[in-house]
Amino acid sequence: MPYTQATGCSIGSPAGDRARDYLAGQLRVAGLEVEIQPRSVPVPRRGLATFGQVDNIVGRLRGTDSTGTVLIAAHYDSAAMGPGASDDGAAVASMLETVRALRGGPGLRNDIVLLVSDGEEDGVLGAEAFVREHPLGKAGGVLLNWEARGVSGPSLMFETSANNARLVETFTGAVPAPRGHSAMVELYRLLPNNTDFTPLTKGGFAGMNFAYIQRSSLYHTAGDSIANLNRGSLQHHGSNMLALVRALDHDVTYFRALGIMITYPDQLVWPLAVLTVVAVAGLALPARAKRSLSLPRLVAATASAVVPLAVSAALAQGLWELLVSWRPAYDLMGGLLHRPRPYQAAIVVLCALTVLGWYLVLRRRLGPAALTVGALTWLAGLGLLCAHVAPGASFLFALPALTGSLGWLAAVLLRTPAWAQTVVAMLGPVTAAMLLPSLAGNVFDGMGLALGGVSALVLALFGLIVVPIAESSLPDLATRPKRATVLAVPLTALVLTAGLVAAGLVVDDFDADRRRRMHLAYVMDAATRTAHWVSADVDPAQWTKRYVSGHDTAALPPGYARGTLWTGQAPAIAAEGPRADVLAHSRDTLKLHVTAGKGARSVTLRLDQPMTHATASAGRFGSASVPVTGTRVGTWPSEIRFRGIPARGVQITVRIPGKERIGLTVIAETDGLTTVPGFVPRPPDLVAATREDGDLAAVTRSYTLTRDS
Template sequence: MLAVVLAAWVSVAADSSVPPPKGEDAPPEVFSAERALHHLHNLATAARPIGSQASRQTEDELVRQLRGLGLSVEVQRSVGTRRAAGLATFGRVDNIIATLPGTDSTGVVVLTAHHDSAAMGPGAADDGAAVAAALETARALVHGGEPLRNDLVVLLTDGEEDGALGADAFVRHHALARRDGVVLNFEARGVGGPSTLFETSDGNATLVKTVHEVVPHARGNSTLVQLYRLLPNNTDFTPLTRAGFSGLNFAFFHEASRYHTAQDTVERLDPASLQHHGTTMLSLARALGDADLTTIEATHDVTYFPLLGTTVRYPDTVAVPLAVGACGLVVFLGWLVRRRRLATVPRMLLGAASAIVPIVAAAVGAQALWLVLVSLRPGYSLMGGLLHEPVAFEATLLVLTAASLFTWYVPLRGRLGPSALTVGALCWPALLGVGFGWFAPSAAYVFTVPAIVSALAAIIALAVGKRPLWSVISLVVGAAVSTAVLVALAHTALLGMGYALAGVPAVLLAVWGLTLLPLADWFLRQSGQRPGLGTRLGVPAVAVPLVVASVAAGLVENEPGSENPVRSHLAYVLDADADVAKWVSGEQEPTDWTRRHVAERGPSGLPPGYARGELWTGPAPVIDVEGPDVTVSGRTADTLTLHVDSVRDATSVILRFDRPITEVTARTGTAPPATVQVTGIRANTWPGEVRFRDLPPSGVELTVRTAPGDQLRVTAIDETRGLDVVPGFLPRPPHVVAGTREDGDVVAVARTYAF
């Protein structure tokens, strides 16, 4: 069992490790985190959301730095778009495009990062680290080594946090987006950890092979790629690959509780993560910069994953045959068990049917853990399950999963027999492998590989039963491989998804426990022990106090303070028509600080169409400002052309419509018109919505096509950042920070129009 524990530790440690940062004295051709940090100290001093003064200052500094390196620099000023259900988002963006010409270009290599940040923090990691890495990479390419064969473009986009607006504007309006090439996008969802390959373009075989050949300490697995393709999340990588680029997307995501908050600072950023980001970027820029890009074809996807110090890689087309082979090995194991008269077929079938119980129980227990944590600390609901100090809660999850397995195994071992349970347990990873092989082939290995090695180990142990040394060697190797695959991925899933979705890593841990049954059964046979009533009673007797103790330890470790603050959500909303103002919070249970502003649940007194979901409100003083101005400049049966302006020079305006919208076109100054096709409706508010970020001083003209109807009501809301201008606002104490909702910490002034 020591080997299994060691395999678990090694797999998690290897998957989380990063190389040490290099100092300023590193050779010129080498990436240095210390040199990159000099840039970051200049860039990430304050939040720089789209359209802000800090964003424009950052833009000027980046242009100066890139031109100082000798690159040809252009600032693309345009309007980007994004669509979602019932929603059209527009925004003025300033993309920085710097080009390093190649000697004999076969295509373009695009290094991409976004220079804007979320409004709640300085964005040192997201995405300042990637911007600084791009500057240091460009320096290393210019001043160290031979010129590249291919053109290299450093694309620093704007408006990513509002929906990849800058990337959208680039692919729709810039000539470089028409060229063939490869995009390398770099992101962050935390302040530490390895730079991990988590997304690729389709047909990724050649690019993934390149990563593993040239990137030192390459991290990532194809399950992340498969998962990201199934989720609605997107970065700048999404519009770029949709435009035809091949590409790779990297991010680090440890300490994700600091993501999009005031704690995403240079001081909290791990320099080793910056080093890994930059080493990865520079290695791939050099390799792809000198490659014949015309030979990089999107042929097929590959499965890849780390395993005990090496990387396994094979075509996705092998996923189903391997999964079927795993099922065949389990069937053969069952045949061998029956032939040795260790179990009957009905008992093995009962073992297989019952083995779903610990998997489901572990998932339910994990989700129940999250509900308990939120009930004890309501502020966790705003953190999406991403907790500051999760180690004690990780122990809770392990105990709950182990208890699920023991509670199932102990009573049934005596009734069905250990061999029946072993064969039945291995049916589940084998069958899950088949299912994933058909529908998510890049992730099928998670179940197929443990099923294969565990079944093979059990078969070998039975075949050499009179030679215990070979039996234990085969079983330990099988358990170690299963551990390396499943435990590392469960840890990664917990870091990325958080405890709100703890059921996913719990399922992986439960399947891992099932694959250890051949080894556990062998040890029990050798020792002559047989779990009895005492063992059955001992499971809850041990598990309950361990769960209570680990939860208590986790709560103490995560006690709110300046190092581990709670999040809060608060906005000031003024209905300019009714001359009524409210403090508004979307917290499930407001923090003590928030309760000093809000007191009652419900949207009473808010402008029509403002409320989204459940809200807390409280009376607020009415400040002397005017609401947004909306006038009609054209109208047909189903189309309305509106001129929208903010009298108080707000940077953002939102229009909510009381019936669905199907198409919106925005026109601003000299920028080309931007059109968004809209489907579906908004949830928990009026069905149609249009947003415009970085509203120009002259306003914007919006042509909106709506569902048929008579009178149309439109609520216009303009927003400015910061609540300090409101009399009676109480600043947050050190243990409270602003949450990540985009409508928090804003002064919102609304007017409702009928057309």
């Protein structure tokens, strides 16, 4: 696997240069036209401008009679704290293998362009540079983007551009084992991150985005290694990539059920959603005619269903808070635990208890029919809401509600034996079982237990449609249940939950294979040569306590302290540190020449005044400008980051209207802590957390700048 070994690098690092040269060489050997695209590109955020010098690798395999371009995209940079075998080395390896296979077969008609982008982890910088600056990026075409948010699992097609009917048709027809569904894009929007797919599709490409997401506890850590990479996931990435390239305006809904990929056009989303509402209303009419429910009871039942939904979500989130309080190390895991199955099972039990309790408490007062129709009303309403705001997710709720209503309607109207009525009434629960539990599983894998309430909501919705089936096994409505029976249900569930949580605390312990995340950084003031260790851990590990002992942040550089930190005295290192030389400072413009010092990979500037515009110029990487709005939260009002800073420095121009004096802190950042005297490497059961300043040696210099008279 030389390909993935070459991609363990962060933007601007020496490893990045080696990876760039290796990959470009491999593509040239394969017969592609290859160029390196060096650019300086900005990405704005609130009060923040991030710049980076990126070296995109662009390879082109010309078609025999091209009518367009198929763009295959993946990034070769990795998060600084890990080698990136899955994110995104597996995709890069698949790209090279796909090229080899294509070159060995008959020529393709259309041009194939490979974008091996740089700087994805620091704000999709390379993809932004490609669509803004490169002629092939401006030409548009069909995009296949490849990612990972774990180290295992099937390669999921989790996102598409708009007008995706032909794309999904190609995907389901060409790929031997297609996985994914149209609701995943709606879930993905809940995550606080994006991929190269976002700027590329905004730049004019239509396409599909792929990733595998299991064992996500190793995502962006040192555990994202070749040893942990699932070979089946790598193979699925590569098989899908090759099949789609060989195979190659309206949206379709798509999902997998019973091993079959099902699709239907978006023109059917609204009719199905409306038909579902009609079907639920149609079920209520005969039930009312038979006096099984009344309108007031139906309204009460529908309104009451919010209770199990809200309680299920609250219990799941409460369980996470308890776990973090019992095991503070979970906080830095972000909910992405190594062995979360017992905890997930505990959430399932809590949801089942909540929904069953709701049903048992109200069945005598409101009646089973009202509760059944009320539950279906919720799913029908969500199907209608999603048809408006998230069409790709409407099927998750509309189809179970539609089949459930039709199934119960058949059970009510048809004169069949009781067993046959039960069978047709199972139509809705069976449909829901094919869709909702797998959705909850995807949410667990992609978002973790920190957002377990989202999965709990999905599971509770599943419970609402399933629980009425238990009616045939429950006591007659006229029979008041015994107190012991009433107490047995919640007590059993709570005991089972406690047992599962205890099992989770045992099986999800940390060791050399399932390492605990921890945060440690080194900060030195270049002027005073005073240095400190810093950790954001709530409960530092024994190894971390070698370096930190209290919470005194007063000696840290201005703008550095964020939140509650542990600190400790540290020895000075032999580093010159950053410098900011003022080239001009008049009226609303501040122009600086910034150097980071030998060995530093990146530099951060923090200003005590809001800025409105930032420009960076860096030699062969050119100049880039960006407007900035708002202010930063938790630090100084404005911040500028330059990733991969050249040794000769960068020229930064900032607009800060009408300020006589400006406070500035410049922070030069070097990966790793091994340059600090006396540093002892981590024991094998610890791994660096994903906090952005973790495992960095930061050398700072502060200035007070007064504008020219």
